[in-house]
Amino acid sequence: xxxSLYSGVSGMRGFQTKLxxxxxxxxxxxxxxFKSSRVMFQDILSQTMSGVTAPxxxxxxxxxxxxxxxxxxxxxxxTVHTPGSAQTTNVATDLRIDGDGxxxxxxxxxxxxxxxxxxxSFGVDAAGYLVNSDGMYxxxxxxxxxxxxxxxxxxxSISQDGSVMAVDDTGATEQIYQLAIAKVTNPGGLEKVGxxxxxxxxNADMGEMDDIIATAGEAGRGAVISGQLEMSNVDxxxxxxxxxxxxxxxxxxxxxxxxxxSILEExxxxxx
Numbered sequence: 701x702x703x704s705l706y707s708g709v710s711g712m713r714g715f716q717t718k719l720x721x722x723x724x725x726x727x728x729x730x731x732x733x734f735k736s737s738r739v740m741f742q743d744i745l746s747q748t749m750s751g752v753t754a755p756x757x758x759x760x761x762x763x764x765x766x767x768x769x770x771x772x773x774x775x776x777x778x779t780v781h782t783p784g785s786a787q788t789t790n791v792a793t794d795l796r797i798d799g800d801g802x803x804x805x806x807x808x809x810x811x812x813x814x815x816x817x818x819x820x821s822f823g824v825d826a827a828g829y830l831v832n833s834d835g836m837y838x839x840x841x842x843x844x845x846x847x848x849x850x851x852x853x854x855x856x857s858i859s860q861d862g863s864v865m866a867v868d869d870t871g872a873t874e875q876i877y878q879l880a881i882a883k884v885t886n887p888g889g890l891e892k893v894g895x896x897x898x899x900x901x902x903n904a905d906m907g908e909m910d911d912i913i914a915t916a917g918e919a920g921r922g923a924v925i926s927g928q929l930e931m932s933n934v935d936x937x938x939x940x941x942x943x944x945x946x947x948x949x950x951x952x953x954x955x956x957x958x959x960x961x962s963i964l965e966e967x968x969x970x971x972x
Contacts, residue, residue, distance in 0.1 A: 703768060705964075707772075709957065714772045715950040717739055718949075721737050721777060722942055725737060726936070728932055729936060731819075731932050732930065733817060733819030733930050737780065741773070743769050744769075745770055746768060779887070781888065783933065784818075784930045784931040785931050786930060786931070787928060787929045787931050789927060790927045793824060793830065793926075794821055794927055795879075795926055795928075795929075796928040797820070797924060797930065798922045799921065801881040802816035803817050804839040804880045808837070809845030810843065811913065812909070814909050816884075841915050846877045852868060853866035856876075861915060861917050861923070861924070863875045863879075864877040864879070881916045881924070882909070883912055883920060884900070888904075900912075
């Protein structure tokens with residue numbers, strides 16, 4: 701069977717994967733805190749028809765190897781962690797990280813089993829806890845949930861260093877919590893789990909969740925901006941351009957298959 705037939709199939713599979721990634725990027729063009737992905741290709745094992753011959757001085761020159769490639773494979777699907785544009789909402793609980801870092805949210809309010817996110821669309825529930833849209837607790841730098849007692853405090857605000865400043869009924873202001881900001885060594889190693897959440901993996905950072913948590917502005921972590929949200933970093937111009945490239949690549953590989961099929965048909969027709 702012709703090798704080009706299977707090379708064309710591998711190319712179609714690769715560009716189909718690229719189209720799947722592009723489609724997901726475009727679908728999340730307005731998703732808060734979303735980070736786009738990209739597909740990188742690599743050639744797969746080549747078949748060696750003849751090996752390398754070393755040159756022999758004053759006798760003969762060297763001969764290069766003769767190799768035939770066997771197609772293409774997906775090398776990686778990378779998450780691009782470039783910052784998204786800022787959207788001003790003037791809602792005090794809408795937060796954006798200006799720089800590196802992630803908010804920490806947890807279904808229990810503790811760091812054990814916590815997730816990372818760039819989506820800072822938070823709110824306060826009936827019990828006074830600061831939560832995200834799925835009801836997960838926003839974790840403080842102390843490793844616990846953030847609760848604003850409405851009976852004790854009349855209002856609160858969040859400063860750029862992540863401090864939750866509450867005002868009591870006498871007008872006095874005090875810092876009651878400070879937001880936890882996590883920073884990982886390799887953000888591309890984080891695993892997407894849906895709901896704008898990332899899960900810490902061994903390739904993202906060698907430490908545990910408690911080891912990567914600090915406060916805003918510390919050790920390269922960005923500042924917390926209240927009243928703003930970070931939008932998706934999807935560039936529609938780039939995505940549509942890549943879609944055209946993927947579509948043409950898919951069509952070219954399908955032409956390889958039809959051409960190989962025509963050649964096989966001629967071979968079969970040799971026996972009449």
